[in-house]
Amino acid sequence: MIYITVPLDSSFKKEDFYCGKSLLDDYLHKQASQDIKRKLSVVFVLPHEEVRIKGYYTLSNNSIPREFVPDTVLKKMPKTYLNLPTTLLGRLAVDGNFMKQGLGELLLLDALKRSYDISTKSAGSIAVVVDPLDIDAKRFYSKYGFIELPDSGKMFLPMNVIGKLFQP
Numbered sequence: 653m654i655y656i657t658v659p660l661d662s663s664f665k666k667e668d669f670y671c672g673k674s675l676l677d678d679y680l681h682k683q684a685s686q687d688i689k690r691k692l693s694v695v696f697v698l699p700h701e702e703v704r705i706k707g708y709y710t711l712s713n714n715s716i717p718r719e720f721v722p723d724t725v726l727k728k729m730p731k732t733y734l735n736l737p738t739t740l741l742g743r744l745a746v747d748g749n750f751m752k753q754g755l756g757e758l759l760l761l762d763a764l765k766r767s768y769d770i771s772t773k774s775a776g777s778i779a780v781v782v783d784p785l786d787i788d789a790k791r792f793y794s795k796y797g798f799i800e801l802p803d804s805g806k807m808f809l810p811m812n813v814i815g816k817l818f819q820p
């Protein structure tokens with residue numbers, strides 16, 4: 653699979669992007685470039701007519717305490733790991749002009765594929781974790797198998813489940 657997104661750079665008109673959730677719009681307009689410079693996250697965008705953005709997501713390294721990991725996954729993990737490495741899909745949004753056309757699903761698959769490739773080739777990660785903004789976002793991620801982690805409001809999809817999506 654070839655990725656449908658590219659890393660955000662200064663050629664994009666990020667201020668034209670609106671998904672309707674101000675936290676996600678403001679992030680792209682004001683903070684994303686700084687986060688990239690500081691190596692806090694990588695921002696991937698789905699381009700439209702070269703400089704516009706149809707959608708974006710962010711990925712970062714992350715870890716979760718072992719007591720938050722679901723039992724089915726935890727039982728296979730050595731006890732010496734007090735925190736387990738994960739990949740954080742911190743934000744994902746589609747511009748309002750392009751919603752309900754399947755792009756949210758395509759962006760999510762692109763993010764899962766990148767995360768899976770990282771976990772097999774570059775840096776270990778047992779799951780993709782998301783931090784849904786609200787109940788709508790929770791419903792969106794639940795549709796794709798993400799389960800809620802206790803106490804944190806975050807959601808979790810094991811990397812071995814993700815791997816099955818992409819194995820030939």
Ligand SMILES: CC(C)(COP(=O)(O)OP(=O)(O)OC[C@H]1O[C@@H](n2cnc3c(N)ncnc32)[C@H](O)[C@@H]1OP(=O)(O)O)[C@@H](O)C(=O)NCCC(=O)NCCS
Nearest residue numbers: 671744745746751752753754755756757785788789791792
């Ligand atoms: C959530 C979001 C990314 C979905 O993007 P989209 O392009 O409209 O979604 P798609 O057209 O790919 O829809 C994919 C599936 O998700 C479902 N879906 C979309 N938005 C949903 C929502 N808010 N709640 C539950 N399900 C949702 C669709 O019904 C569709 O399922 P179906 O094929 O069974 O009908 C988009 O609405 C968005 O950017 N919202 C604002 C930002 C946001 O809340 N991001 C969430 C993570 S922080």
